[in-house]
Amino acid sequence: EIVLTQSPGTLSLSPGERATLSCRASQIVSSTYFAWYQQKRGQAPRLLMYGASTRAAGIPDRFSGSGSGTDYTLTISRLEPEDSAVYYCQHYETSPGFGPGTTVDIK
Amino acid sequence: QVQLVESGGGLVKPGGSLRLSCAASGFTFTDYYMNWVRQAPGKGLEWISYISTSGSTIKYADSVRGRFTISRDNAKNSLSLEMNSLRAEDTAFYYCARAPLRGYSFLDRWGQGTLVTVSS
Numbered sequence: 001e002i003v004l005t006q007s008p009g010t011l012s013l014s015p016g017e018r019a020t021l022s023c024r025a026s027q028i029v030s031s032t033y034f035a036w037y038q039q040k041r042g043q044a045p046r047l048l049m050y051g052a053s054t055r056a057a058g059i060p061d062r063f064s065g066s067g068s069g070t071d072y073t074l075t076i077s078r079l080e081p082e083d084s085a086v087y088y089c090q091h092y093e094t095s096p097g098f099g100p101g102t103t104v105d106i107k
Numbered sequence: 108q109v110q111l112v113e114s115g116g117g118l119v120k121p122g123g124s125l126r127l128s129c130a131a132s133g134f135t136f137t138d139y140y141m142n143w144v145r146q147a148p149g150k151g152l153e154w155i156s157y158i159s160t161s162g163s164t165i166k167y168a169d170s171v172r173g174r175f176t177i178s179r180d181n182a183k184n185s186l187s188l189e190m191n192s193l194r195a196e197d198t199a200f201y202y203c204a205r206a207p208l209r210g211y212s213f214l215d216r217w218g219q220g221t222l223v224t225v226s227s
Contacts, residue, residue, distance in 0.1 A: 035213035037152075044202055044217040045144075045152065056215060088152055092211040095168060096154040 002027055004089055004099035012105040019076040021102045023089035028069050033093035036065055036074045039101075040085045048087075049074065081106050109133040109216045111203050116221030123193050123225070129186040129203030129218055136184040140206040142214055143177060143188050145199035153199075156188070157206060166211075171197075193225045 003026040013019055023036075031052035037045040047056040049065035052072060062077045076083055084106045089099040115127040129141070142157040155168045156177040165177055176189040186203050200220040206212035 033211070037214075044219055045214075046217070047213060047215045050213040050215075090152075090213065092208075092213055094211065095166070096211055098152040098154070100151050 002029060002091055002094060002097055004091060004097055006087075006089060006099040006102045008102060009100075010103045010105060012107055013079055014107045015079055015081055017079050019079055019083070019104055021074040021076075021087050021089075021104070023067075023072045023074070023099050025070045025072075025091060029072075029091045029093050031068050031072075033091055034065075034067065034072055035090045035092065037088045037090065037098075038083075038085045039088065045088065076104070079104075079106055109205070111205065111216060111218035113201060113203055113218045113221040116201065116223045118224045118226065119193055120227050121194060121225055124189070124191045125193065125223060127188040127190070127201055127203075127221060127223070129188075131184045131186065131203075131205075134205070134216075136179075137181050140209055140212060141177075141179060141186045142204045142206050142212070143186075144202045144204055144214065144217075145197075146202070146220070147196075147199045150199075157211070158186070159209070190223070193223075195225050197223060198225045199223060 007022045034052040036049040039045040053065045064075045086101040088101045110132045112130045143155050155171050158177045174192045178187045202220045203218045204214035205216040
């Protein structure tokens with residue numbers, strides 16, 4: 001079983017700042033099988049990135065993904081108030097697993 | 108536009124059963140694998156099952172295998188999850204989600220979720 005851990009647990013930043021969210025897998029995952037989601041309070045998750053670095057339809061280019069092996073990163077280049085949410089990483093190389101999430105709080 | 112609408116959630120006693128449904132619209136249902144993902148209140152996401160376009164291939168998470176059954180009715184653009192022998196730890200929001208890939212996949216559209224509460 002591949003276990004994902006995310007850091008930090010919470011990120012508190014101001015509008016316009018850059019957010020860097022990390023996700024580490026317990027074993028190597030092909031970047032082909034890595035995704036990120038955003039979940040706002042009271043809403044369903046929304047796909048942000050798949051294949052580690054491909055933005056989903058309608059996702060602004062402020063969001064970017066990178067990584068390989070066991071270490072993956074989601075970057076939000078210029079935070080906006082509506083980016084306040086929990087962000088989850090996911091692998092789907094085997095039975096899919098999600099990380100525990102990083103909460104991004106916009107001050 | 109793509110819509111996934113879950114229904115069937117509610118309060119059920121431990122050991123009881125419940126059937127969830129997901130009505131799909133706005134896309135060609137038969138082109139997509141479909142999944143169920145759940146989220147305990149205030150907790151993270153847990154993938155629990157997928158079904159292939161024809162229904163011939165099904166996978167489950169270990170936590171639900173043998174108790175839950177996923178199925179689909181392509182004539183009605185509908186996905187279902189039959190849940191038996193429910194436990195307190197099955198309490199969660201249950202989401203149906205569309206999968207662009209065959210097999211294990213990322214999930215590009217999600218329903219709004221339906222809450223299942225297992226409690227005496």
